[in-house]
Amino acid sequence: MIKNIGKSILFMFILFLLIAGISCLLLPWRAVKKYGILYTANYPILSEEENTIDAVVVGDSLVYSGINPMVVWDKYGYTMYDCALAGQIPIISYETIQESINSQHPKVIFLESDVLFRNPKNIPIDTIKLWLTNRYIPIINYHDNWKKYLFNFLNNDKKFTKFDFYKGYHLIKKIKPAPKSRYNYMEYSKEYLPIVDENIEYFNKIVKLCEKNEVKLVLISIPNLKLWNYKKHNSISDLANKYNLEFIDFNLDNLLKINWQIDVKDGGGHLNFRGAYKVSDYLGNYLKDSGLVKDHRKDKKYQSWNESYKIYTS
Amino acid sequence: MTYFGIKYIFIFLPIVIILYSLMSKKLKPIILLCASLGLIFYISKWLIIYVLLSFLSIYLAGLLLQKIDSKRDLICEGKEREERKKIKGKYKRYKKIILIITIIFNVSFLFYFKYLGFFAKIANRLFVIFKINLSFEIVKFIAPIGISYYTLKAISYIVDVYNEKISAEKNILKVCLYLTFFPSIMEGPIARYTDVKDRIYAGNKVTYNNLCFGYQRILFGMFKKYVIADRLNIFVKLAFQNYMLYSGVTSLVGAIFYTIMLYMEFSGTMDVVIGSAEIFDIILPENFRQPFFSKNISEFWSRWHITLGTWLKDYIFYPVSLSKPVKMLTNFNKKVFGHRFASIIMGGIALFFVWSLNGLWHGAGLTFLFFGYYHFALIFLGNIFEPIIAKICEILNINRQNKIYVFFRIIKTTILVFIGELFFRAPRLLYGFGMIKKIVTDFNVAAFKNEVFALGMDIKDFAIVALALIFILVISILKEKGKNIREDISKKPIYVRWTLYYALILAIIVFGAYGAGYLPVDPIYVDF
Structure with a gap:
């Protein structure tokens, strides 16, 4: 009995070592060397060449379904990265922004403001599972990198970038129209939806962090007919005024002329690739007007972005 | 929850293993039963009632059949042969009524959940063709998990008790566990009671x-x-x-x-x-059992979804072949056309039922029915032409056990399977x-x-x-x-x-x- 238990423990220990070894091979080596396996896996942006990202978008599933960095690259030549996690809460947003600033020092950070309304004491089990997987079993998210490495070992590309050609975006082609009865979700209201103290505390930290590093923080609200409303708009507007930040509410007056019949994937909760195009184009144009970033499309340092775009469109 | 999901492999199964190991030998099967019912409830919620009704029906009917057998044997004791035959006939009729009611009871759930919509659609089309001003509302029901599997298991149990191949189980929990055993509830195999009865309730370590x-x-x-x-x-x-x-x-x-x-x-x-x-x-x-090494379609089906194939053979093919009308027809054919023709027709009729049900079992749709009849046609034609091909090979001096010949037969069978699966999908x-x-x-x-x-x-x-x-x-x-x-x-x-x-x-x-x-x-x- 004891012998069998000992054997089982040894088996699991060796397996753990093997998985760690394979993770090292499949994760971006340059980043692993600098940040370690778990860190690199948890923050995919670390896989990018340092200081090459112009703008970072932080938030929940609304971000990875609603903002397509490849559209921004194609139309404007700016590098953008989605650092999003389903059901993200402000503490994770803060950590993500911290890592993004440390490795990339972007010019602009867009924060999807719906995360501020999520109660950190009531996180969905799926979000916790995803977060734990990202954090402790990174190979699950990176296993497919064998396609790149197994066949390129002879090239010995020591940079080993993750080469995530979607740059954090999840391409969604599905269309599920929103019910017309929900079209009036932005009915005017004078009321406010309260934000819990813990979230305000982390928001405060995010603002200070951005100020300290001279990064422009912009609050955004991606079109979402299921969860957004005027009360939330009021609360975030108030917060933006208080901290002197810009707030772009795409929900207000249907700023982007979202077609709720074809631009959404699940009845209005998340955008599909059509809706994402509209938001991404707007943000690209916003960056252009800001004058903070420049077009890199012809810059040799950014060739991997052109390659990513080629794969993305193929 | 699916068998390949994290919930099953890394959470549900290990918890059941730990609880099972901690319990005494007597309580081990109870853990399996609780896990099985828990899994069904987790997936199907209150539809579990239908699973329990099926299990109760076969448990009670099984005991009743056994009781009738005992009573019959008691009465037959010391009686003359002719009288014994009479008594047995009388009791067989009682048993048959119980068997039919139990089967109809179980199959009616299956029909209700899986086929009502399909037949309503067909009826609606016929109403349109014959210009009858009537139409059924098509409603799609969510069926209890594994209904197609546990219903077949239930039928096999009650038919085997009826045929006195097995004794009715007195332990109610054992029958329940047989029908609902969690590893096989969703996708089979369609195990017979005799396959598992010794181990399922043994509580082995x-x-x-x-x-x-x-x-x-x-x-x-x-x-x-x-x-x-x-x-x-x-x-x-x-x-x-x-x-x-x-x-x-x-x-x-x-x-x-x-x-x-x-x-x-x-x-x-x-x-x-x-x-x-x-x-x-x-x-x-x-x-x-390595189905893609089959030399003909018949063999393929003895290697692919084996438990469904043997179920259909035992509970459809043989009963149809041995039914009175088919026997009468076979006797007639034997006299008029000879033995070979008679046996081909008899086999053909039974096969037709088998493949109609095989197709329908896979789904309520024309593609599935076609899939069934496609295989029926291949097997039926195979039965007709097999002796002719054997004769031709003999005349041409072709060794049918030759590896190249076998290889080509395997390739031919595989191509036919691809065509069948194309329609299936x-x-x-x-x-x-x-x-x-x-x-x-x-x-x-x-x-x-x-x-x-x-x-x-x-x-x-x-x-x-x-x-x-x-x-x-x-x-x-x-x-x-x-x-x-x-x-x-x-x-x-x-x-x-x-x-x-x-x-x-x-x-x-x-x-x-x-x-x-x-x-x-x-x-x-x-x-x-």
């Missing part, structure tokens, strides 16, 4: 060996599903959905890939199911015919070269699938030669064994088609 063997089998199943089936899924989906956009070669490759995917998914599930049961020292019957019957037409009239290899990488698989995906299939093929050849691979591996030194296990685990983790960009295959046989 979870030994180190059983645990190792069980998890080995589960791992092998995961390999088939994650590395092969899931990787082929997107290609298959696109090839079938938009066949009109692609060349005939793509349709053909789509049909081949679908057959491989179906085999890997279903046999992989069986590995997980049988492996799970093995951990508790319960041996479930195998459902696959086609969303509509017309799609199936459309794809066949494409294959025949638009076999454009040049166009395929342009299409092949536009269906969700790149060269690396094809390479991994090919390597994995070679691995499965080697194992299949060894098994076909009678080697017990698991036994052989267990005799190897520890470093060899562990290297193999690590290789399998890492292959699943690294080469598995899961996560962003992949579309996992839904458990195909759960819906049947």
